[in-house]
Amino acid sequence: MTEIRMRVNGTTERLDLEPRVSLLDALRDHLALTGTKKGCDQGACGACTVLADGRRINSCLALAVQYDGCDITTIEGLDHPLQEAFVRHDGLQCGYCTSGQICSAVGMLAEHEAGAPSAVTPPDGTALTDAEIRERMSGNLCRCGAYNGIVDAIREVAAS
Template sequence: MSFSIEQILRGDLPRGGQSPPAAADPGLLPVSLRINGHDYHLQLESRVSLLDALREFIGLTGTKKGCNQGACGACTVLVDGERVNSCLTFAVMHEGQEITTIEGLGQPDNLHPLQAAFIEHDGFQCGYCTPGQICSALAMLKEVAQGDASLATSDLTKAEVDLTDEEIRERMSGNICRCGAYLGIVDSIRDVYEQQKGQ
């Protein structure tokens, strides 16, 4: 038995041998998204999340769907350089913004320093959370560079962040790794942070 993408997204798959109820045609909207420097012109229902637009309509499956409720961080992408959960926002809301996914960071023959560091430090086992971890870490290092505080920051009046391991852990708490590769993830991020600082 096969299902259309529309059926999957609506969650109206047949259950227990019953045929799916006829859904009213909710209508499609023209939606233009700029992703990794490319423009995509799509026809989407308003209820399609940014995550589903990336994966199911554009074919950028690097971004992962974990919990689909903002709890795991696997779907983290950058919108105008800031990390967000792509599962909790509608694609149509992001016209005119610059979206960056893991595919926009590096390629197998030209890895982003964070991707290389995750390999070097065993920052993953199954790899499912990794694209979200790396997009999150990239934005996190930018936040640190601009002096953003976290709950682990003791002096809020100081604009400079001392990126301790405690700081890295607090700042990465929106990305869950069910394999428990946290030690390697912290090592990877610290490594890239120190590389950048040394430059």
């Protein structure tokens, strides 16, 4: 067992875990934070996306011991305008991917504001177009197909 300490949603947590435990399993099974979903468990769907020191990561691919001393934010720790925008724009249907979509969108907006380019960033790099939003969110899948509402919600929040 390895002792790790991390701030999760603003609270310092101490966990004794086997080194092979994923961050996703630590959050769900050891801290009872079940808003983060286990989708594919292979890093392909984005349902497990959380913020680690403000950067979005797939928690199913991360070992919890790698994040010793880090600040982790899950959907339970967010209070962001995107949450209401997702509801207003029907950016969810079954809801399974929603926590990962919102955490990813929060991280994506921070990346864009910091000037990090994507594959479709226009030369001036200022506008957050629909194509830019779709490219930056391409690591998060929605089996229900709520993509248009997701893009609309992100565009609204980015413009405000």
